[in-house]
Amino acid sequence: MSEEARAWAIPLRGIGAIPKAVLFALSDMADTETLTCSPSVSRLVDYVDADARTVIAALNWLADLGLIEQAPLDEVRPALGHKYRIMMGCPLDKRLRITEGRAA
Numbered sequence: 385m386s387e388e389a390r391a392w393a394i395p396l397r398g399i400g401a402i403p404k405a406v407l408f409a410l411s412d413m414a415d416t417e418t419l420t421c422s423p424s425v426s427r428l429v430d431y432v433d434a435d436a437r438t439v440i441a442a443l444n445w446l447a448d449l450g451l452i453e454q455a456p457l458d459e460v461r462p463a464l465g466h467k468y469r470i471m472m473g474c475p476l477d478k479r480l481r482i483t484e485g486r487a488a
Contacts, residue, residue: 386414389470399449403442405432407451410468422457422467443468 389411396404409431413421423431428439443466446452453469 385412386416386419386470388416389414389419389472392470392472396451399446399451400442402432402434402438403445405434406439406442407446407470410452410470414468414470419470419472420467422465424465 390408393404393407393411396407399407406428409423409428410421412431413423413427415421425436425439428443429436432439432442434442443452443454447454451471453471454466456464457467458464
């Protein structure tokens, strides 16, 4: 678990409840040094308590925002799953944080 990634994700606002829950899940599963993990969608479904389509949409939304990077575990067989990297300190992260009780 990456406590640093989790602490980074807590004050993020404006990304939605399910994407934030998915980001928390990835933070809990991430390697502390590389901030990467490769949970299956079904594991994320169990963690977040949402259906697979919702979790996949949240992962894509987080990637579109630049909060995570996602890549296939195997380029030849992408159905094997994905690896995810939490992008702490991305430019959007600064706009989504709350500063002194106000949206930055």
